[in-house]
Amino acid sequence: MPQPRFRYHPDPVATGSAVPTVEACVLCGIARGWRYAGPIYGRQVDVLCLYCIASGEAARALTGGVDFPCMFTDATDVPPGVPFAVVEEVTQRTPGFVSWQQPSWLYHCGDGAAFLGAAGYEELRAHPDALEMIRDDLHRLGWPADQAEAMLRRMDRSGEPAAILFRCLHCGVHLASWEMVHADVEASVQVLGPGHETTVGRHAGAVGYRTCPYAGRPRIPA
Ligand SMILES: [Zn+2]
Ligand SMILES: [Zn+2]
Structure with a gap:
């Protein structure tokens, strides 16, 4: 099954941020063949597919609180001039890494x-x-x-x-x-x-x- 494209993380399988699984994603219920294997700064789940990260569904569903979106990468040391939308995509809709x-x-x-x-x-x-x-x-x-x-x-x-x-x-x-x-x-x-x-x-x-x-x-x- 093809995996979603990530602008800021072109090959999560190659980097080890996605690993094979036969299990279904706990959010969408679909067995995509791969699950996310990086950090989750939010509610922890065992099987999370890359589609749910790409769509933003994971960031929404795994949030730890109303004002605290789930993130897969820390938003630290972001240089001035980087649009907020970019930071959002990097931290909330892109697989992180260990x-x-x-x-x-x-x-x-x-x-x-x-x-x-x-x-x-x-x-x-x-x-x-x-x-x-x-x-x-x-x-x-x-x-x-x-x-x-x-x-x-x-x-x-x-x-x-x-x-x-x-x-x-x-x-x-x-x-x-x-x-x-x-x-x-x-x-x-x-x-x-x-x-x-x-x-x-x-x-x-x-x-x-x-x-x-x-x-x-x-x-x-x-
Ligand atoms: Zn999913
Ligand atoms: Zn440059």
């Missing part, structure tokens, strides 16, 4: 970016713009270049640390956020030495670091 930290979407050119999935070093190498974005982050955090390279090379799409890859729907630039688990945070404290714990600790609290795509970054053509 990540180590609280997953949030990346935006570019005033629109939501397309989520491509988790990426390791091998996948990132195919997208030097995304790789450079993570390098810049590590540099800003004070990581020495050799340690930053070692961290990048340890990135593994099915483990951690992992990068989360997006592509801008307008200029085509690849964007990446990355996740750092506790072991890496401790490693970075060691690398930076005494006196840097405050900086590292702030990011340790978030268990990860997200790139702000609007942080003065020039647009890189595809």
